[in-house]
Amino acid sequence: MDYRNVLTTCIYCGAGCSLYLQVLDGKVVGVLPAKQHPISEGRLCIKGWNAHAFIHHEDRLTRPLIRDNGAFREASWDEALTLIADRLREVRATHGPDAIGFLTSAKCTNEENYLLQKFARVVIGTNNVDHCARL
């Protein structure tokens, strides 16, 4: 049996409480509050206490999906990424970089947001990059 507590940050609101994920044999089984954190001070709200609950949900996507004749089929990463690269290249060549847009996410990390806007600006050459929560 392998049990660990991993200190991380809550994903449910901008208050940014710290919490521990309780990990048992490679599965997240619960959440504990962090005493030393300036916002949470050892407490969490109901969303924070349940921050782990969706992680192992059966609906999680675990393989790339490609639409074929209207329906999704599972695909390898290689096939999916090659298809995306080909199509983006094609759209860019025919319609120009500004025919492509990117939506980044307030749910993703800073590093991921940074990389996707860098991708839009460097690889495609467009400023069409935004996130869904201007709010």
Add this chain to the structure above:
Amino acid sequence: MAGLAAAFGSGAMTNSIPELEEADCILVTGSNTTEAHPLVATRILRAVEKGARLIVVDPRDIQIARFATLHLRQRPGSDVAWLNGMMNVIINEGLEDKEFIAGRTEGFEELKAAVAEYTPERVETITGIPADELRQTARIYAGAESAAIVYAMGITQHTTGVDNVLSCANLAMLTGNVGRPSTGVNPLRGQNNVQGACDMGALPNVYPGYQSVASPEIRQKFERAWGSTSDLKAGLTVTEMIDAAGDGRLRALYVMAENPMLSDPDINHARECLKQIDFLVVQDVFLSETAELAHVVLPGVSFAEKDGTFTATDRRVQLVRKAIEPLGEARPDWEIICDLAKQLTDHASRITHHAPRGWDYSHPSEIMAEIAALTPIYGGISYERLEAGEALQWPVPSPDHPGTPYLHKGQFSRGKGRFHAVSFKEPAELPDEEFPLMLTTGRIMFHFHTGTMTRRSEKLEQEVSEAYVEISAQDANALGIGKSERVRIVSRRGEIEARAWVTRRVPPGVVFIPFHFAEAAANALTHAALDPVAKIPEYKVCAIRVERIA
């Protein structure tokens, strides 16, 4: 964001969450704090325990209002009017901070002229707030040693959202409540890393750190670092992208962990537009409503399966740590982007003229090092410091800088603070005979944004599992609607069904629907009219009617 940046030179929360506890007066407006930001609400209630006066301005009888000295219930969409009214009283009674105005601001005369006509009596006719209560509120706020304004989407989600924010900034400057602890203008971000997404340049008009895409020097700096970059013209915002998808200007859309189908105003319109697009890629943990329309779906991972950082609403940069391995073949979003970038920039099929540079990272800490090198406000942030437990709030200009708990000390980011004369404008859509009620939408405690995660969390889903509409007893009686009856809600754009909750939480004439539920998406009803500057859709106010399902 746009409003605060114009007034102060920086669009972020000016102060820190813990500081709220020491404020003498807290003005909360457009924020259902106890439900949307529970641990921020805790600080506010602690301040009240220590004797602070709490003023809540909100049409709904939300929980935090029970702790308030005064609760003003304005007509939805009339915020500029009551804010101008408060300033009218403050100036007429000589309660403004003359020294602060003279030393640190510009544009005061224009502001004074603009608010002169907003007497409490006139404001009462626009907003429904009794003139005397407005006077009391103005005196309490202006009389406090340190007064903080706290707002959320109830202020920004209007066609006049920028005007609303500018008015909050005006009020704070007028009374010298900026640049000191426990004061300021404090927007609470809805989703956990909205602040970080903005900081990282996930915006069509700025590079990371709010560096303008229109500046040739800035462009040069990024071109040097990256090998190439986009041109000087700002790109499209999310709502503009969706429209452009509808009329063929946008041919491909790449969506990372977002569900614009549910979170956009007027989702029927959004669905029609997204269906037009030649190529839609969605990278997410679940098959969201948007992913269902995609041509390719890539499995991303949850926050438990990757390392990285989030930036909290008070500019606090914090670590996210990997706790488990990715499930199945899912991969962290940062790795996916790098792989795709390498595919598109390899020699055989390169689509840019410049050498591919900088897509080899072995860990997110290396990405942060690049961010720090290019982003002055993050200049001193590193995983080393974060791992050592330092609490870092930007700006952190250098590795030996301790971070900045409150902004604009001694000087605004833009030099002088700028007053903006703003006048009241009616919301884009007002009730009429056919659609006699005003709809306002928002969050509830147990769910998070479009619910793709929370609705798959058993305990949270049990708490509130069905969409509902809050309606006043007066309106319910007039329509013959019983307690918990299922009703139809109709706007010019669509209709949904939900269960009626007859309650005093909303005043007569107003109904409220939370927007987390895909099967009764409130955004099927709302209005895509945009604030002309911030391009924030008007979620908060639109005209509807409620019908019995016969």
